[in-house]
Structure formats: C-alpha cells, structure tokens
Amino acid sequence: MMTVKLQIIVGICLFLALTVIVYMIKKRSLDLKYALSWLLALVFVLVLDLFPVLLTKLSMALGVWAPVNMIFFLGFCFSLPVMLSRMAERVRKLAQAVAMNEEKLDRMGRELKKLQEEKE
Secondary structure (H helix, E strand, O other): OOOOHHHHHHHHHHHHHHHHHHHHHHHHHHHHHHHHHHHHHHHHHHHHHOHHHHHHHHHHOOOOOHHHHHHHHHHHHHHHHHHHHHHHHHHHHHHHHHHHHHHHHHHHHHHHHHHHHOOO
C-alpha cells in the first residue's frame, strides 16, 4: 500500500512531468500525436495516485509484486514515445538533407552536361 507521503511525492512528480510535457510541446521536441498519449498517461497515473487501491489491483492483475514497481514500469513504457518523437524528427531532417543534396547533384549534373555540350 502506498503511504500518503509517497502519494504526495508522486503527485509532485506528476505536476513536474506535466510542466515538462508542456515545455517540450512549446519547444517542438515532442510531437503533438505523442503529447496526447502523455497527457492521458498522466491522468491515468494521477487516478492511480489518488486511489492506490486501483494501483494495487492493477499490479496484482499484471503480476507485478510491488505497486511502486508498477509506477516505474509505466514510466518506462511512456518514455518510449519521447524517444520515438526525437528519432522521427531526426529522420525527417535527414530525409530533407538527402533530398536537397540529390537536387543539388542533379542540377550540377545538368550544368556539367550543358557545359560539355557547349564545348563540343
């Protein structure tokens, strides 16, 4: 069973997480499609924090021995969308850079061909 002190600590952590999520959305380091899942996860964990009996029942149903471990597990599961969001942004930037380089190579190839034709 979670103590009141632990519930307060988890509540403070949830508030800090909400602040970080809003900041990441503003800085565009978290996609909006992932932000909704994060916000829903925060609400879900808040409900579990306010009603620790639900956390105990959920952890027992999933075979997790300690309810606190369940919170850490949920935190790990919901950190994955942040990593996916960052990776998707990197892939998008790399794809744009490749497209720009291909365009530049095509243009340079056409100019070279044009110069060779003018020489002949």
